[in-house]
Amino acid sequence: MTEAVFEINNVSYEYRDRLEHTTALKDINLTIHKGDFVAIVGPNGSGKSTLLKLILGIKKLQTGEILIDGKKPKESTFSEKIGYVSQKAASFAKGFPATVEEVVLAGLTKKRGLFSRYKKEDYARLDDVLKLLDIDDLRDKNISLLSGGQTQRVFIARALINNPEILVLDEPTEGIDAKNIHSFYEVLTKLKEAGTTILLVTHDIGVVIDQADEVACLNEHLHFHGTNNEFRNLNEADLSKVYGFPLQLVSHDHDRQCCEVAHND
Ligand SMILES: Nc1ncnc2c1ncn2[C@@H]1O[C@H](COP(=O)(O)OP(=O)(O)OP(=O)(O)O)[C@@H](O)[C@H]1O
Numbered sequence: 001m002t003e004a005v006f007e008i009n010n011v012s013y014e015y016r017d018r019l020e021h022t023t024a025l026k027d028i029n030l031t032i033h034k035g036d037f038v039a040i041v042g043p044n045g046s047g048k049s050t051l052l053k054l055i056l057g058i059k060k061l062q063t064g065e066i067l068i069d070g071k072k073p074k075e076s077t078f079s080e081k082i083g084y085v086s087q088k089a090a091s092f093a094k095g096f097p098a099t100v101e102e103v104v105l106a107g108l109t110k111k112r113g114l115f116s117r118y119k120k121e122d123y124a125r126l127d128d129v130l131k132l133l134d135i136d137d138l139r140d141k142n143i144s145l146l147s148g149g150q151t152q153r154v155f156i157a158r159a160l161i162n163n164p165e166i167l168v169l170d171e172p173t174e175g176i177d178a179k180n181i182h183s184f185y186e187v188l189t190k191l192k193e194a195g196t197t198i199l200l201v202t203h204d205i206g207v208v209i210d211q212a213d214e215v216a217c218l219n220e221h222l223h224f225h226g227t228n229n230e231f232r233n234l235n236e237a238d239l240s241k242v243y244g245f246p247l248q249l250v251s252h253d254h255d256r257q258c259c260e261v262a263h264n265d
Contacts, residue, residue, distance in 0.1 A: 156187070
């Protein structure tokens with residue numbers, strides 16, 4: 001087994017305001033290894049985004065510990081090696097007056113500074129990521145004129161321009177059509193082959209069990225963490241238990257595949 005990139009130990013999290021406390025995560029233990037493609041699945045409100053935000057240091061830990069590359073996040077330089085695409089990245093782009101090239105290059109701001117000029121190697125890397133995501137023909141277009149799927153690719157390119165070792169994606173295929181979802185997963189496969197660790201939050205269980213190496217099912221607690229084969233071999237009762245609410249498997253063709261899941265209630 002390769003070394004651990006993220007170690008999440010006994011992590012709990014509550015949103016607190018004056019009137020109420022909402023528990024988002026309870027006692028989560030999860031280790032993610034270098035080069036793995038891990039999908040985090042769970043129903044709405046199950047704590048997926050909260051867990052990603054804690055891992056990325058966007059939210060402050062309340063209970064437990066998260067180690068990145070064996071170190072506390074503050075002592076680690078690893079955060080520079082993480083590319084993140086948030087759930088709402090594409091919707092922020094509406095009405096934003098910038099071209100695709102400008103948005104993707106902005107991914108280098110942390111490395112190059114806000115006002116420094118980009119280098120020749122930055123433009124070479126820009127060419128590479130635009131080609132990888134098949135958006136090189138859009139480079140001079142205003143981002144606000146793109147479709148949802150194209151915009152999502154632009155934000156993935158922006159996360160990739162730094163050559164991250166880890167890519168963290170929060171529901172990246174939301175609002176994208178089937179054809180574009182397929183080519184999006186092809187990109188992830190290429191990145192995985194190149195050694196990138198991928199952490200993907202999604203509702204798309206059918207696609208995920210084909211693509212990811214491991215599946216983690218979250219619903220406040222971590223109900224299951226195992227290989228995609230172990231996940232695939234769960235029976236309906238187990239699946240409902242690990243997913244955290246009653247589910248019915250919908251089989252396709254002759255193969256028993258949990259391509260889709262539906263509420264029983
Ligand atoms: N800013 C906030 N203030 C209060 N409660 C919040 C806040 N953000 C999230 N929550 C609550 O925390 C819980 C977990 O939310 P979270 O966004 O992590 O879930 P999720 O699994 O990512 O959901 P979805 O699939 O709908 O994106 C939910 O009950 C949610 O209502």
